[in-house]
Amino acid sequence: MTLRADLAKIAELVPAGVRVLDVGCGSGELMAELRDAKGVDARGMEIDAAEVERAVARGLSVVQGDANRDLADYPDQAFDVAILSQTLQTAERPDWLLEQLLRVGKVAFVSFPNFAYWRMRLSLLWTGKMPNSRHLPANWYETANIHHTTIFDFLELAGERGIRVEGSWFFAAGREIGGANANWRAEHAVFQLSR
Amino acid sequence: MATLSDLNLNRRALPAPLPLDSGRELPGVELAYETYGELAADGGNAILLFHALTGDQFVASDQPLTGKPGWWVRMVGPGKVIDTDRFFVICANVIGGCMGSTGPSSIGPEGKPWGMEFPVITISDMVRAQVALLDQLGIGRLHAVVGGSMGGMQALSFAANYPDRAERVLAIATTARHSAQNIAFHEVGRQAIMADPEWQAGAYYESGKGPEKGLSVARMAAHITYLSEAGLTEKFGRRLQDRDSKTFGFDADFQIESYLRYQGLSFTNRFDANSYLYITRAMDYFDLAEEHGGMLADAFRKSDARFCLISFDTDWLYTTSDMREVVHALNAVAAPVSFVELSAPFGHDSFLLDVPALDRVMKGFLE
Numbered sequence: 001m002t003l004r005a006d007l008a009k010i011a012e013l014v015p016a017g018v019r020v021l022d023v024g025c026g027s028g029e030l031m032a033e034l035r036d037a038k039g040v041d042a043r044g045m046e047i048d049a050a051e052v053e054r055a056v057a058r059g060l061s062v063v064q065g066d067a068n069r070d071l072a073d074y075p076d077q078a079f080d081v082a083i084l085s086q087t088l089q090t091a092e093r094p095d096w097l098l099e100q101l102l103r104v105g106k107v108a109f110v111s112f113p114n115f116a117y118w119r120m121r122l123s124l125l126w127t128g129k130m131p132n133s134r135h136l137p138a139n140w141y142e143t144a145n146i147h148h149t150t151i152f153d154f155l156e157l158a159g160e161r162g163i164r165v166e167g168s169w170f171f172a173a174g175r176e177i178g179g180a181n182a183n184w185r186a187e188h189a190v191f192q193l194s195r
Numbered sequence: 196m197a198t199l200s201d202l203n204l205n206r207r208a209l210p211a212p213l214p215l216d217s218g219r220e221l222p223g224v225e226l227a228y229e230t231y232g233e234l235a236a237d238g239g240n241a242i243l244l245f246h247a248l249t250g251d252q253f254v255a256s257d258q259p260l261t262g263k264p265g266w267w268v269r270m271v272g273p274g275k276v277i278d279t280d281r282f283f284v285i286c287a288n289v290i291g292g293c294m295g296s297t298g299p300s301s302i303g304p305e306g307k308p309w310g311m312e313f314p315v316i317t318i319s320d321m322v323r324a325q326v327a328l329l330d331q332l333g334i335g336r337l338h339a340v341v342g343g344s345m346g347g348m349q350a351l352s353f354a355a356n357y358p359d360r361a362e363r364v365l366a367i368a369t370t371a372r373h374s375a376q377n378i379a380f381h382e383v384g385r386q387a388i389m390a391d392p393e394w395q396a397g398a399y400y401e402s403g404k405g406p407e408k409g410l411s412v413a414r415m416a417a418h419i420t421y422l423s424e425a426g427l428t429e430k431f432g433r434r435l436q437d438r439d440s441k442t443f444g445f446d447a448d449f450q451i452e453s454y455l456r457y458q459g460l461s462f463t464n465r466f467d468a469n470s471y472l473y474i475t476r477a478m479d480y481f482d483l484a485e486e487h488g489g490m491l492a493d494a495f496r497k498s499d500a501r502f503c504l505i506s507f508d509t510d511w512l513y514t515t516s517d518m519r520e521v522v523h524a525l526n527a528v529a530a531p532v533s534f535v536e537l538s539a540p541f542g543h544d545s546f547l548l549d550v551p552a553l554d555r556v557m558k559g560f561l562e
C-alpha cells in the first residue's frame with residue numbers, strides 16, 4: 001500500500017508504540033500503517049459513515065463524528081500524537097481545531113494544501129478564477145475546503161497562538177522538497193506542533 | 196402447539212441464590228441456554244450473545260415453540276458474521292424470561308408459580324446471572340459480548356460491571372438509559388396487560404387462561420416502536436386488507452391493522468404476560484450512569500475492552516444521539532471505541548434484518 005506523500009511523512013515521524021488520534025482519518029490508511037508498522041495504538045474520527053464502516057471493517061477504532069464539535073469530548077492530553085491531515089482547510093474554525101488538537105494531543109501533525117503554491121497563484125493571475133488543481137479538484141461553490149490557507153498564514157496563526165513549530169516538511173508533485181521559498185514552491189506542507 | 200414443559204431445554208442451576216439490585220435474593224435460579232460451535236482448548240473463542248426483550252436463547256436454531264428459525268440466524272452460524280466454525284457462541288434466556296430460565300412463571304419457593312411474588316429484577320441482575328452461568332461453564336475471559344436493543348443494554352452493563360471479562364463489547368441499537376418516552380411506551384403495554392381481567396393480579400397460571408388480549412395489545416404498541424414511519428408507509432401505506440372498500444366498521448380494514456393484530460396474537464403463543472411486565476420494568480430501571488455515581492464515563496473507567504457501537508438512522512426508539520452519549524463517555528476515558536450510524540430503512544428492527552453494512556462492521560470488529 002502506498003500512502004500519499006504527506007501521510008507517508010507523518011507515518012515516518014510518529015514514534016513507535018504511542019497513542020495516536022487521527023482526526024479526519026478517512027478509511028484509516030494511515031492508522032493501519034501506524035498500527036502494522038509501528039505498533040501504534042491508533043484511534044480515528046471521521047464524519048463520513050461509509051469511510052468509518054471501511055475503517056472498522058479493517059479492525060480499527062474509529063468514531064463517526066464531526067471534529068468541529070466532537071473533539072471537545074476528549075480529555076486533555078489523552079493522546080501522545082494528534083494528527084490532522086488535509087482536514088484543516090475544511091474546518092469551521094481552523095484556529096479552534098488547532099487548539100483542540102494540541103489540547104488532546106501532546107504533539108500534533110498537521111498537513112494541508114498550500115494555496116500560495118505557484119501554480120495556484122498563476123492560475124488565479126491568468127484566469128481570474130478560483131484555481132482547480134489535482135489536490136483541490138472541486139468548484140468553489142461545492143468544495144469542502146472552506147478555509148484555504150498558505151504556509152505564511154499558518155505560521156502567522158501559530159505564532160499568534162503561541163504554538164511551537166517543531167518541524168516542517170514540504171512537498172510538490174508528490175515528492176519532498178527543501179524548505180527554501182516553500183510558500184510558493186510547496187503544494188503541501190506538514191507541520192509538527194506542540195504547546 | 197408444544198408447551199414449555201414438553202421441551203427438553205438445556206438448563207443449568209446456579210449454585211447459590213442470586214443477589215439482586217433490589218436487595219432481595221432469588222433462590223433456585225436456573226438458566227436455559229443454547230451454545231453453537233466448539234469451545235477452544237484455551238477458552239478464548241467464546242462470545243456471549245444477549246437477547247432482546249422478547250428474544251430467547253434460540254439464536255441460530257429453530258425456536259421449539261413456534262418452529263421458526265432463530266432470531267439471528269442470518270448473523271450466527273458456520274461461515275457467517277459470527278462464525279460458529281471459529282467462535283463458541285452462548286446465549287441464555289434472561290432471568291424473568293419465559294423460555295426456561297427462572298421467571299415469574301417458574302415454580303417459586305411456595306410450590307406454585309411465582310406470579311407477582313417474583314422479585315423485580317434489573318438489567319444488571321440479568322447480567323449477574325449470566326456471569327454466574329459462565330462461571331459454571333468454566334468460561335473466563337470472553338472474546339466478545341454482543342447484543343442489540345435490550346441485549347445491548349446487557350452488553351454495556353457487562354462492560355461496566357465485569358470490566359476485565361470481555362475483550363470486545365459490541366452494542367447495537369441501544370442506550371445507556373431508558374428515556375421518558377421509552378418508559379411511557381412500556382407503561383402502555385403493562386397497563387394493557389393489567390387491565391385485562393384474565394390477568395388476575397398475575398396469578399393466572401393455574402386458571403388455564405391468561406391476559407392474552409392485554410399482552411397482545413402490549414405487543415402491538417411496542418411493535419410500532421420497532422419500525423420506522425417510512426418503513427410502515429412503504430410496507431402497508433393505507434392499503435386495505437383483502438377488501439376493495441372500507442367496511443364502515445371496526446374490522447381490520449387496513450393492512451397495518453391486520454398485521455399488528457397478527458403480531459399481537461402470535462406473540463401470546465410464545466410469551467408470558469408476567470415476564471413481559473418484569474422485563475420491561477428492568478429496561479425502564481436501566482440507567483448505567485445512575486448506577487455509577489451519575490457519571491456515565493465512570494461506568495467504563497475500569498474497562499480494558501474494545502468497544503463498537505452501532506446505531507441506525509431510522510431508529511427512533513434508541514436513537515443515534517442516545518448512542519453518542521455512550522461514545523462521549525467512552526471517549527472521556529480514552530477507551531478504544533468505534534461508532535457508526537448506519538443507514539437502513541427498518542427502524543429499530545434494522546439490527547435483526549438484512550443490512551449488509553452491519554455485517555461488514557461487525558465482522559471487522561469481531562476479527
